[in-house]
Amino acid sequence: ANAWEQRKFDEVFDCTIPSNTLSRAELNYESGSVRNIHYGDILIKYGSVVDVKNDEIPFATGKSSEDFKSALLQDGDIIIADTAEDETTGKACEIGNSQGLDVVSGLHTMVCRPRNKMALGYLGYYLNSDAYHHQLLPLMQGIKVLSLSRTNVQKTMVCYPQSKAEQQLIADCFRNLDHLITLHQRKLDMLKKLKSACLSEMFI
Template identity: 30%
Template sequence: MKYVHYGDIHTNIADEIDKNNNLPFINEIYKEYDELKLDDVIVADASEDYKGIADAAVIISNLPYTIIAGLHTIALRPTSLIKGYFLYHIFKTENFKRFGYKIGTGLKVFGISYNNLAKYKVYYPQEIEEQEKIIGILSNLTNSINLHERKCEELALIKKALLQELFPKKDEIKPEVRYKNFSDAWEQRRLGEGTIKIGDGLHGTPKYSTNGDVQFINGNNLINGKVVVTSETKKVTSSEQSKDDKELNQNTILMSINGTIGSLAWYRNENLMLGKSVAYIEVSKFDKKFVYTYLQTDKVKYYFMNSLTGTTIKNLGLKAIRETPLLIPNIEEQQKIGSFFQHLDSLIALHQRKLEKLKQLKKFLLQNMFI
């Protein structure tokens, strides 16, 4: 017997449930619960935030075992007028989510009762065939999203493994895997030895300007190798920029050093002013792609975590960054390793962009295929 808990729905362990689901088996016998069947919908009636109110799952295939709806769930068995899989998609729409926000109750844990859930007015095509066509479109899109998610996860695991193999492990002076014709031991150096300068941004608050054309960024703007500007990112005028802000260049790596530690981004000629939670590293004597990759290794991350200062909010100091211990091969091997990981990062980014576009398409269809 398997058991659908509301937490399983919120974490997507229970979503579109088929025989390959990861729900746990249980040993207890719950005679008071009805067995769920194909096309039944299970709704979470409790959530720790409003976004999760009435999250839903649906049984999409016949299962070779008994499955029941458990703690803090509402089980729905649609009539012959509407497919449960269609109803499941209705529960994913923004219209329904807004309904949930309005009717949800509670302070720390938000809930929705069956009686309140039943108040939602559902619109659906009278022809089952039309419902099935809509289900088919969205199901195919979901399968494509799942495929790209798995691909992104696989590439991330491959990258993690290669970071361990192409860089020396603790107490080693050579990596496990080498490019052909490279066999020399790597040399112990400090990050500061291969850079022109390492610094950070403004320790204070600049004068913001809605008419400014300079983005004032902090560590949370560094995402997946890029500077990501959002609607919440403040702007300043060029007069607020420091000399160092204006001298950022193609050899500059940006890194978060306050709160979130070690997020990286390349500087790509954006018009920026750095806040105190961003460090800039201008690479000179080492290969910049190699350094960018090295900063992502477990060995360097461990060094950073053991170099933090502060109590409530942790901070990585500039001295610690300059003294980051590195093992460095000759420049040719650096270039090969750096270029390889840049290509791998580009491949990961490509799949992430495809994944994001598919998610945006699904969101658009949910908004426009339902009333």
């Protein structure tokens, strides 16, 4: 078996890429040139990896890439939602398949760029695992809303296989599981619709 590394968060990630403070009201789904990842969507809508080309990501209204010079994201970047009403605080997503599209990270998020490229998906899945997330629980601050400071997140430890091929196998395994879950969810939804249609027909 190949060796695994365990390193401090700030040795693995550069956390100096800025996020913006655009609120939901400053975003739209119709048109724009820069997509903006909102922390609420990280918490509820997106999986461990965001497919920029195909997932629904709102646009920053009236903004162009010029407005976000040093803040444009690239594949492999991690975005952490640093605020939530519960312990989902710290949920992460990894940017993938951006294909030259401009993406930035919004309000209540922390951008973390791996200092060394890893297999796409590995960090997205790892940072959402209990093994990693448990490190964040004692660091969350607040009563009604829980938040994480950059300083605290940087104290956590990150584990990864040295071999990129092994990182890829792990990421692929979880990606396939996600795919299966989605397929079954669709089947389940169809069965529920079928059942309710039968019920309404049956007892007229």
